[in-house]
Amino acid sequence: MITLSFHGAAGTVTGSKYLLTVNNRSILVDCGMFQGSRQLRQRNWRKMPFRASTVSAVIATHSHIDHIGAIPRLVREGFSGQVFATPPTADIGQVSLMDSAYLMEEDAAYRNRKKLTRHKVALPLFSREDAIKAIELFCPTEPGRWTAIGSEFRFRFHIAGHILGAMSVEVELNDRGRKTSILFSGDIGRYAVPLVSDPAEPPETNYLVCESTYGSDVHPPEDPFFMLASVLDDVLKHKSVLLIPAFAVGRTQQIVYMINTLTRQGRIKPIDVHIDSPMAIKATNIYRKYPDYHTIDLSAIGDDDDFLGGPNVHIHRDRASSKALNKLKGPAVIISASGMMTGGRIMHHLIHRLPDRKTTLALVGFMAQGTLGRKVEDGEKLVYIHKMPVKVRARVMKLGGLSGHADYYEIGHWLEKVEKRPKRVFITHGEPDESKAMAAYLKEQKGWACTIPVLDQTIELDTDGAQADEKSHQG
Numbered sequence: 001m002i003t004l005s006f007h008g009a010a011g012t013v014t015g016s017k018y019l020l021t022v023n024n025r026s027i028l029v030d031c032g033m034f035q036g037s038r039q040l041r042q043r044n045w046r047k048m049p050f051r052a053s054t055v056s057a058v059i060a061t062h063s064h065i066d067h068i069g070a071i072p073r074l075v076r077e078g079f080s081g082q083v084f085a086t087p088p089t090a091d092i093g094q095v096s097l098m099d100s101a102y103l104m105e106e107d108a109a110y111r112n113r114k115k116l117t118r119h120k121v122a123l124p125l126f127s128r129e130d131a132i133k134a135i136e137l138f139c140p141t142e143p144g145r146w147t148a149i150g151s152e153f154r155f156r157f158h159i160a161g162h163i164l165g166a167m168s169v170e171v172e173l174n175d176r177g178r179k180t181s182i183l184f185s186g187d188i189g190r191y192a193v194p195l196v197s198d199p200a201e202p203p204e205t206n207y208l209v210c211e212s213t214y215g216s217d218v219h220p221p222e223d224p225f226f227m228l229a230s231v232l233d234d235v236l237k238h239k240s241v242l243l244i245p246a247f248a249v250g251r252t253q254q255i256v257y258m259i260n261t262l263t264r265q266g267r268i269k270p271i272d273v274h275i276d277s278p279m280a281i282k283a284t285n286i287y288r289k290y291p292d293y294h295t296i297d298l299s300a301i302g303d304d305d306d307f308l309g310g311p312n313v314h315i316h317r318d319r320a321s322s323k324a325l326n327k328l329k330g331p332a333v334i335i336s337a338s339g340m341m342t343g344g345r346i347m348h349h350l351i352h353r354l355p356d357r358k359t360t361l362a363l364v365g366f367m368a369q370g371t372l373g374r375k376v377e378d379g380e381k382l383v384y385i386h387k388m389p390v391k392v393r394a395r396v397m398k399l400g401g402l403s404g405h406a407d408y409y410e411i412g413h414w415l416e417k418v419e420k421r422p423k424r425v426f427i428t429h430g431e432p433d434e435s436k437a438m439a440a441y442l443k444e445q446k447g448w449a450c451t452i453p454v455l456d457q458t459i460e461l462d463t464d465g466a467q468a469d470e471k472s473h474q475g
């Protein structure tokens with residue numbers, strides 16, 4: 001019997017965790033952390049709803065923490081198999097997991113010091129030691145090639161765009177000769193985005209698990225360079241500070257690359273860019289290491305022409321230098337994590353700058369329900385950070401064109417060439433209204449039957465062999 005269980009990203013955007021089981025053998029596609037409301041975050045502390053020691057392997061679609069952030073807990077519960085990921089995902093994953101562990105350790109220490117915890121002692125969800133044990137299991141795997149996991153599973157990666165190294169995963173399952181196949185979209189990126197590859201054409205499969213982050217939204221049609229240039233013009237004119245919450249890997253390099261391009265082309269005056277992250281240098285080096293995974297022709301750029309650095313780009317590694325940025329006067333850009341404003345150094349910048357009318361806060365990524373990022377995006381004028389009230393007087397704007405996620409129309413484009421109707425499409429990785437809208441869109445456009453699974457639901461998958469068997473019985 002072949003089953004698929006949805007232990008995350010079902011009815012919500014985060015916590016991706018799909019368990020595929022053939023008889024008594026199982027593998028996980030993604031093993032991510034829940035983010036957002038307290039209720040969701042509490043799930044991260046519970047035991048996995050399956051035995052971690054019996055999972056043969058994890059296949060990681062990409063390095064975002066909502067896709068890999070639960071691997072350290074899985075290891076702590078007894079998982080010791082391989083974690084298959086592309087080489088950039090493995091490298092960025094190492095940065096993400098160590099950075100998350102470090103920030104959670106710092107946050108727990110801060111809460112204990114300031115007595116901000118409702119528990120006896122605040123603890124990190126996982127420590128740097130846990131993260132290292134998880135990182136040791138990573139097995140770099142190139143896209144396009146089949147890899148077997150026992151005799152029950154084999155998989156291959158297909159480029160998904162989204163961020164450096166991100167993939168969709170095609171899995172073939174074999175139950176003693178009875179076979180089926182399933183494609184997990186992963187997070188699908190947009191087309192023609194600076195520094196990110198386009199998603200590759202997906203293969204035809206029997207089942208599809210499709211994300212629906214922007215299941216009811218279409219991104220603005222403006223050129224992202226034009227949008228960014230007009231914001232920067234304004235910042236330069238008013239000598240204000242542009243604050244951008246973004247993770248150190250991916251969006252940060254994209255923004256720096258775009259600002260450098262606009263400056264080089266003379267479309268904006270030079271402006272200082274401050275990257276406030278201990279991980280920024282490592283992150284930038286990963287882009288240099290994997291030219292095949294992004295769209296910048298490094299050979300066309302001279303050694304002096306630093307596409308992710310330059311005289312106006314300043315990196316702040318230690319805490320003191322990060323805090324010193326509070327005295328910074330504009331015009332300037334500050335980029336700091338976390339992207340959804342759920343922790344990390346962005347918090348002290350927000351406490352300091354949200355009440356300031358001379359600050360522009362640009363939201364470039366998806367903000368999950370229940371996060372501080374979503375509250376600010378929704379226009380709340382008073383928010384609480386570390387239990388302190390903070391007034392929002394800064395100008396808040398969305399740069400939707402820089403989103404890392406395809407909207408529903410772009411997902412439709414991604415699936416355009418797929419002619420064979422999947423037996424069933426599972427819509428995941430979206431808030432309920434977004435998933436419903438995506439299901440309705442695929443039904444209308446392609447006539448595909450869609451199911452929106454609920455958390456921890458298990459579904460039995462048919463095999464081609466099973467149908468053949470039935471026919472032979474009839475014959």
Ligand SMILES: [Zn+2]
Nearest residue numbers: 062064162187
């Ligand atoms: Zn992602």
